[in-house]
Amino acid sequence: MNRVEVKINNDSNNLINYDILVEKGIISKTGELVKNILKGTRALIVTDDIVAKLYADTVKESLEKENIITSVCVLENGEANKNIETISNIYSHLAKNELSRKDIIIALGGGVVGDMAGYAAATWMRGIDFVQIPTTLLACVDSSVGGKTGINIKEGKNLVGAFHSPKLVIIDSNTLLSLPKREFNSGMAEVIKHALLFDDALLELIEANCNNNSNLDMDFVLKRNCELKARIVEIDYKEQKERMFLNFGHTIGHSVENAAGYGVLFHGEAVAIGMVYAIEYGIKKGITKDKNLLERTKKILSKFSLPISVPENINLKDAVKLDKKRSDDKINFVFLESIAKPYVDKVNIEDIINE
Ligand code: NAD
Ligand code: GLY
Numbered sequence: 001m002n003r004v005e006v007k008i009n010n011d012s013n014n015l016i017n018y019d020i021l022v023e024k025g026i027i028s029k030t031g032e033l034v035k036n037i038l039k040g041t042r043a044l045i046v047t048d049d050i051v052a053k054l055y056a057d058t059v060k061e062s063l064e065k066e067n068i069i070t071s072v073c074v075l076e077n078g079e080a081n082k083n084i085e086t087i088s089n090i091y092s093h094l095a096k097n098e099l100s101r102k103d104i105i106i107a108l109g110g111g112v113v114g115d116m117a118g119y120a121a122a123t124w125m126r127g128i129d130f131v132q133i134p135t136t137l138l139a140c141v142d143s144s145v146g147g148k149t150g151i152n153i154k155e156g157k158n159l160v161g162a163f164h165s166p167k168l169v170i171i172d173s174n175t176l177l178s179l180p181k182r183e184f185n186s187g188m189a190e191v192i193k194h195a196l197l198f199d200d201a202l203l204e205l206i207e208a209n210c211n212n213n214s215n216l217d218m219d220f221v222l223k224r225n226c227e228l229k230a231r232i233v234e235i236d237y238k239e240q241k242e243r244m245f246l247n248f249g250h251t252i253g254h255s256v257e258n259a260a261g262y263g264v265l266f267h268g269e270a271v272a273i274g275m276v277y278a279i280e281y282g283i284k285k286g287i288t289k290d291k292n293l294l295e296r297t298k299k300i301l302s303k304f305s306l307p308i309s310v311p312e313n314i315n316l317k318d319a320v321k322l323d324k325k326r327s328d329d330k331i332n333f334v335f336l337e338s339i340a341k342p343y344v345d346k347v348n349i350e351d352i353i354n355e
Contacts, residue, residue, distance in 0.1 A: 259322070
């Protein structure tokens with residue numbers, strides 16, 4: 001079994017310590033693993049309608065085998081449901097099934113389920129334990145690691161939330177086999193982001209195997225990505241400095257994703273466009289020194305059918321201005337000097353879009 005240990009000293013100097021376990025088929029061991037950390041007797045599995053049909057029975061049976069009283073809350077899938085009404089629905093399930101402060105929530109699904117189940121756990125009885133079982137590539141390498149939880153409100157994405165770390169993360173790469181190809185490729189954008197930011201060897205490994213995904217050792221890729229993200233979260237849990245690196249590609253990516261309209265571009269696709277833009281902008285400003293980086297990045301993203309330029313129907317200037325209308329004129333922008341050398345600089349929004 002692959003194991004990544006996460007150790008965070010939070011603001012109050014409390015040590016947050018949890019394991020990320022990566023193994024094929026591990027979801028059928030959920031019961032044994034949860035039993036070791038459960039202080040009470042009950043678990044609520046929070047999942048969505050698509051994931052429930054695929055994996056909820058395996059997880060529930062495994063928990064019940066260990067005599068954990070288990071109930072399931074099935075949410076409608078999709079970002080549109082990541083809101084306060086859904087949280088209220090989770091609270092009703094928690095109340096109806098009598099979960100106490102000693103009991104546990106199991107988040108089974110992609111980042112939407114993870115963020116909502118995590119937020120419900122952060123707030124139910126002022127905070128109970130939760131376990132992440134991510135089932136999308138994005139959730140495995142990004143959203144399940146690092147303790148950010150939250151929901152959207154009509155004024156913006158992820159505006160309401162809490163830092164609340166899981167007690168355990170259980171990653172079963174077999175669950176990724178049922179992911180639609182486009183969803184998998186979108187997750188690869190975040191994998192490539194981590195490699196560009198921190199690990200040339202990982203980038204080389206992906207490059208060497210991207211003609212045939214089945215050669216890629218996914219358990220190694222998942223473990224390495226979790227390690228890379230965990231090391232950043234450990235030194236900067238509340239995103240004061242180094243955690244900002246993880247926003248590489250997200251400034252332009254976020255604007256383009258919003259401007260394209262709901263569901264048109266997947267998050268990873270928008271981030272891919274944003275990463276290419278950030279490298280081009282870095283080269284123009286003389287910050288990105290490695291001139292091969294642009295072509296190398298475009299090539300690897302294209303191998304996963306990810307877009308590498310802003311769609312023609314999107315006016316980038318309008319998109320960025322609209323997206324940033326409530327923030328300062330100057331924003332933290334993540335550049336890459338070269339592979340594994342990220343650099344954050346404050347830049348003027350006008351400067352980015354006039355390039
Ligand atoms: P998602 O959770 O909406 O999942 C995408 C789709 O895949 C859904 O329809 C889901 O039902 C389906 N699905 C999930 N697992 C599947 C499987 N194994 N087989 C088949 N279908 C499956 O989307 P996502 O990309 O996982 O997550 C996006 C969310 O993550 C966003 O809300 C974003 O804000 C959040 N996020 C959070 C963090 C964080 O640090 N907390 C980081 C990045 C993203
Ligand atoms: N997804 C970026 C972060 O967790 O900080």
